[in-house]
Amino acid sequence: MTTAGTHLPTTEDLCRSVLENNRDSISIQKPEFAVRKLALILNAALELSNKKGFQAMSLRDLSRASGVSMGGLYSYFDSKDTLLKMILSEVTGAVEAALGEPPAEVRQTPRDHLLWLIDTHIRLTEAMLPWFTFSLMEAKNFPAAERRQAIDSEELTESYFAEVLARGQQDGSFSADMPPLMAALTKPLLQDWYVKRAKYRRRKVHIDSYIAMVQNIVLAACGAATRTTAEKAESDPA
Amino acid sequence: MTTAGTHLPTTEDLCRSVLENNRDSISIQKPEFAVRKLALILNAALELSNKKGFQAMSLRDLSRASGVSMGGLYSYFDSKDTLLKMILSEVTGAVEAALGEPPAEVRQTPRDHLLWLIDTHIRLTEAMLPWFTFSLMEAKNFPAAERRQAIDSEELTESYFAEVLARGQQDGSFSADMPPLMAALTKPLLQDWYVKRAKYRRRKVHIDSYIAMVQNIVLAACGAATRTTAEKAESDPA
DNA sequence: ACAAATATATCGAGCGCTCGTTCGAAAAAC
DNA sequence: GTTTTTCGAACGAGCGCTCGATATATTTGT
Numbered sequence: 001m002t003t004a005g006t007h008l009p010t011t012e013d014l015c016r017s018v019l020e021n022n023r024d025s026i027s028i029q030k031p032e033f034a035v036r037k038l039a040l041i042l043n044a045a046l047e048l049s050n051k052k053g054f055q056a057m058s059l060r061d062l063s064r065a066s067g068v069s070m071g072g073l074y075s076y077f078d079s080k081d082t083l084l085k086m087i088l089s090e091v092t093g094a095v096e097a098a099l100g101e102p103p104a105e106v107r108q109t110p111r112d113h114l115l116w117l118i119d120t121h122i123r124l125t126e127a128m129l130p131w132f133t134f135s136l137m138e139a140k141n142f143p144a145a146e147r148r149q150a151i152d153s154e155e156l157t158e159s160y161f162a163e164v165l166a167r168g169q170q171d172g173s174f175s176a177d178m179p180p181l182m183a184a185l186t187k188p189l190l191q192d193w194y195v196k197r198a199k200y201r202r203r204k205v206h207i208d209s210y211i212a213m214v215q216n217i218v219l220a221a222c223g224a225a226t227r228t229t230a231e232k233a234e235s236d237p238a
Numbered sequence: 239m240t241t242a243g244t245h246l247p248t249t250e251d252l253c254r255s256v257l258e259n260n261r262d263s264i265s266i267q268k269p270e271f272a273v274r275k276l277a278l279i280l281n282a283a284l285e286l287s288n289k290k291g292f293q294a295m296s297l298r299d300l301s302r303a304s305g306v307s308m309g310g311l312y313s314y315f316d317s318k319d320t321l322l323k324m325i326l327s328e329v330t331g332a333v334e335a336a337l338g339e340p341p342a343e344v345r346q347t348p349r350d351h352l353l354w355l356i357d358t359h360i361r362l363t364e365a366m367l368p369w370f371t372f373s374l375m376e377a378k379n380f381p382a383a384e385r386r387q388a389i390d391s392e393e394l395t396e397s398y399f400a401e402v403l404a405r406g407q408q409d410g411s412f413s414a415d416m417p418p419l420m421a422a423l424t425k426p427l428l429q430d431w432y433v434k435r436a437k438y439r440r441r442k443v444h445i446d447s448y449i450a451m452v453q454n455i456v457l458a459a460c461g462a463a464t465r466t467t468a469e470k471a472e473s474d475p476a
Numbered sequence: 477a478c479a480a481a482t483a484t485a486t487c488g489a490g491c492g493c494t495c496g497t498t499c500g501a502a503a504a505a506c
Numbered sequence: 507g508t509t510t511t512t513c514g515a516a517c518g519a520g521c522g523c524t525c526g527a528t529a530t531a532t533t534t535g536t
Contacts, residue, residue, distance in 0.1 A: 027484095028484085029485090053379040070487080140375065188426035191426065216417060216459070217459040267510065268510080296494075297495080298494085301514095306513095308496095309498080309512070312498080
């Protein structure tokens, strides 16, 4: 019921998508070459950036870590800023693809839809962990246009939650005095999973427990019944 | 009851504290000189860093914005890294000072203590907004030692919450099946106030409403009764 | 089937520039 | 007159980025 049926993207999926969306700034002709090297470059870029910050990562660092020469890098982007934009737009695209079209069975009740949104978002961030970490850390530091895109994406995610919460309030699933900013405050709960990933790993918190916990906090705040053990067993058969 | 009686630091308080804690790297002798210029330098540094990122802020930018010459800056810190450390350690110190010693009247019941922690933390971050923004954005990017300090400070804050939640669970104020990571998940709710400060300003959300909302979400998740209107009127007389 | 010719991909030294940092001289304070 | 503070030009290192040369794959001519 709440477990994601949606396809979670692999690194190769993402690189292929990056290639498609940046045909003009990538001068490599053969897709199989491009995708393979893009994976090397992007993986290295994400790792270095998430360790030291994007600004602090020099293209010489990136060249060394990826095994692609300085000149080679510039066959895949025409400026360091373009590299940043590539990654950011891939993340916002993935969120839209994953949350935008919920399966028919969860749309029927606001409660299931809400649980599905939480589950799907957290599993998506887990599958794309370095991408989301990057996006969160670096979105602030850049030009107005890109920043605007990040804010819009942010608000789109929030609107998915706002819509389902409002629908649940109308049909009586959720309490009438649910906080009006509940949608806004759900996001930081989802984000903590990847922002503090190291902490949860250290404490051996499993992703399923984390999802269940966020679902229960949000349900409680909405004035709905929290998830039963039976319900958990059904949706998380592992 | 929950409104902070604790003293919130002003810019001058903070600069004086920075001076005391960095006597060795500050070569200016006369305190009144030092505090005045520190305020110029730190205010400019926070504004520039929070706009473009600390790495992207050059010391020439900082010199121009603060009105202090390049050489003059180096009378107040011996490297750009030291400037970073000054600001970070001031923030962790302020949190400890504010949350470490709750007034006697709130210690009596876990519920009041919890509400006080939420209220005080959010008001502190509001009073030191650029400092906290800086701390959150820049802590990741730096040497092991400083990073360790940031993590410790983070966990100290969480432990204040963990302790009071455990106490409330023991004496029956909070439900027995309260999520075990409730303390961990309270922090992102507190942080959203300064992380997304612009959003809440745009939506005209008052700090009092925000605090009340977080308190209610946490109380609901703890299985405690949410705050009544009467209680609100008492603690937020404005 | 095999060279020659072309197209594609890869390389890394070198460009102009800005960075963090220093230091000796000028100015201000006592 | 001495100490303290302020200044900004100058330095070497490292930055993002370019470009001509080289290596590799594919097509073409016979």
